Amino acid sequence: MLLYFLVIIPTLLVVFFAFSYWQERKYRRKPFYRLSDVTWQRYTPAEDAIVVHSVAMIGDIGALATDGTDPVLNLVQQWQQQAQEKGTMVFLGDNIYPIGLPEEGHRHRATAEARLSTLTDTVKNFSGRGVFLSGNHDWLKGRKGGYAQMLRQEQFVRQHIADPDAYLPPNGCPGPSSVQLADGLLLVVINTQWFVQRGETPLGQQDGCPYNHIEEFFLELNKLLKRNTHQRVLIAAHHPLYSNAMHGGKFTMKQHIFPLTAMHKRIYVPLPVFGSIYPFYRRFFGAYEDMSHRKYKRMRKRLLRIFHRYSNLIYVAGHDHNLQHFEVRKNHYIVSGSGSKTAFVKKGGKATFTLEALGIFVLNYYSNGEVWLECLAVSETAATGQVAFRKKLDLIITRAPVSNS
Template sequence: MKKLLLIVLNFILNDLQAQNKPYSLFLIGDAGNSTVQNDVHKTLQKHLTENQNGGVIFLGDNIYPRGLDGTKDAELKLLTQLHTLRNFKGDWYFIPGNHDWAKGRWKGYKNVIRQANYINKFAKDSLNQPNTKHFLPEKGLPGPVTRDLGNNIVLIFTDTDWWLHRSFYHKVGKEEKFKKMEIAYFYRLDSILTTVEKQGKKSIFLSHHPLVDYGEHGYHKDKSWYYALVNYTPFQTFGLLGVNRALNSEMNQPRYMKLADKMYQMLEQHKNVIAVAGHEHNLQVIKRPNSLFLISGSGSKLTPLKRKITQKDCLFNASKSGFMELIFETSGKVNLKVWGGDGTLLNEQKGGF
């Protein structure tokens, strides 16, 4: 009896200690281009082992170049990330990116479903976590899907590629007509953000594609004529055939631009929102009036920024491999650390979010 009481007391003490510790949420994107663990994976795994009171989000493009397409190479690229979780007892999730959707090809939907099943099976068989879905949103649908992590943190998952992948021969997850689903999505998103704000919690909006981006995939005025030519002239016929699928994930693409603007405007109507994305293969920290926008997409690839950033709202940017860590203090303050792939602390922002 005494032994049982000691076990219960120890469990309660450990739980109380965890509640009094900061919660670290690690953010890593585009980490699926290596068949063996690279330096970023190893550094992340070290941090996860040391921060059991925390979580990690893999921000899409988990497998290059065409998602889990049935090849051994694709499976190994996904396992490099899953193996970082072997000694981790915290929260973890994957979201899909455009490469997981086979980069616009017709097998994209099938590959996304296959990846979700593989990840959930790994959680059950290798990590003994059978009751949690770890790939969100499910079934190729756009979301929004929420997970309350406690610690006044609510995750909001969105699959932006549900909008960008569309083409007449592409099979994309559907429940009803596209327009009705889009209206329902934004209605639910506004409702979620309003509820979380009223509760005094933080909304962490998760999508693969950034809503604000000063990198290569972001809006470039000098390229706008080219995208207008492809999308608003007879050349758009090639788009119907899927020939311009490589352009769908560039912010100059009208559908992407319209989607990003609509989501951005909605997030900015609320407070306590942190929007997190990958896609851009570098690291960016951007502060707007009501929201913080983080881009952490250099888990296995690097893309130069290619232009000098003079905007005052860009607090940090670097074309370096690495990931980010949001630290939620028990006081309610949120700190940010940007880690390089070699373990170097590249940037730190304290208490401003």
């Protein structure tokens, strides 16, 4: 019996961990496709269909290079040349790492301002439009003083881009804010950081928000979606509602065996079993930015309760540093968070497609009413990047607006 516990069980655990690690290494940085989407390359939009509007969804680009060599920004600029005035760039938050735009004199100010200036210049030099929204890093990683940090970034963007919709929702309010991108395509922006922020959050007319109680946000969101069942609705936020990555509770076997690599990538000290405590905590209890945290969980539940009433919605977020697509209850959920960093994403589950790579998602709305989703990934071999996934999004819409009653 003693031999069983001292030798056989540890040996089985080592074999299990080694096999799992080997399996992960095999598919990391390789695309995963749901079985029904493996043949996605066979399908393309109709040749005679004209792009009415194109939306580039760019998440977590806050560590971009400002010297013109940034691969994702170069990818975006190539998309700009095709989209031109029919294009909208949506920056999905975490626009500046590590802590947003600090006050003048702060040690991170020069780098932060250079990065934000690069992004605003990208919008100003574009014949289409750009919309910024904020993420947890823009709110000082959720800490006290984050509200002022976010307002500083909003003010900077508005000073450099002469468009009232350049930063949404305004004043750090929960939203929802809406922008009609084209006939039949509506953009709705919500501020999910408001719901998980630990410090001060704006609410009420004194803060420039249209209502005094957060319940009114959910009522207004539902009314907005109900009024627009005749359109395709793109909802942009920072926090995903479905994810096969870290904030969704998915961790690599490496993180279980070598947990200290989270502190520094070279600290390979094996701590099997003990190393699983942190990933299990994040999965079942969660940090403030994890789906399993009570605040995040409450927000997600309320939003999905509303979204499940409709079948014309596309929800896009960043936060997790990878590219993912989910199709749930006839709506589509996208994670486009690898604007400047990449991180592990687990294959399978409810996901249609996942990829650990730098890149963006693009939504193309055509003259025949079709909506196609494309994943553009940075390629080491192709200067223009590559299409890693393409899918026609089936959305059920009504032909006339419903009443508000």
